[in-house]
Amino acid sequence: MNTKNLVLMALLVGVGAALYVVTPGLVQGMKPDFMLTMMFIGILLFPSVKETFLLSITTGVLSGLFTTFPGGFIPNVVDKAITGFAFLIVLLIIKKLASNMVVSAILVGLGTVLSGVVFLSVALFVIGSDVGATFAVLFAGVVLPAIAFNVVAFLIIYPIVTNLVKRSRFKTSVSQA
Incomplete structure (x- = not known):
């Protein structure tokens, strides 16, 4: 794993954590999980098992620590691990299509559905x-x-991140496309 890539993943997770903390709860302490969006962006940029594992576990632990849902730590970790790897598998299957912004946004929506179902079920x-x-x-x-x-959030943040990545020397799926 490249140190620069680790730094970029840490920045994505950090921004997601900040957005997650300041977002108010909607129903029974649950709130939209912007860390999930950042995890998806990280997986789109670094579509490999190692990076997905790191992003999923880190995002799950931080979401679990910051959750306002009673007993939400374990469901967050399980949810992010399952969702991250399911997202990666689908991404690798439709790799060519995933470069399309609309397809990527649909994947983020479907990943959010899976995340919500897994979290609530657990x-x-x-x-x-x-x-x-x-x-x-x-x-x-x-x-x-x-x-x-x-x-x-994905439609706003992803183009900004991909523009920055293309201008830098990061080795991501976007900069190599």
Whole structure:
């Protein structure tokens, strides 16, 4: 792993953490996860198993530490690990199409859906968190808005990051395309 790439991944995770901390909770302490958007951007830039593992675990641990959802640490770590590797697998399958901004935005939306379903499933059914709301209420009140937030954030942030990467000497999938 290249040190410059590690620094860029750390910056993405740091920006995601800052956005995550300042975002208010919507329903029962759950809030849109901008760290997820940054994880997706990192995986798009560095589509390899090592980088995905590092981004997923780091993002999961930080999301878990900052979560306002009761008992949300373990669901965050599990959710980010599953979502990160599922995103990578789909990305590698449709590698040529993923360079299209619309396709990438759709992938981010689908990744957000998967993340929300995994998080809620682990939190409510495995951990047994009692937050006074059902899966459907939390899905409709938090995951659906999070899809919109994450896709819009991706559409704003990703072009900026790719422009910076192309001007620099980073070795990413974008700079080599």
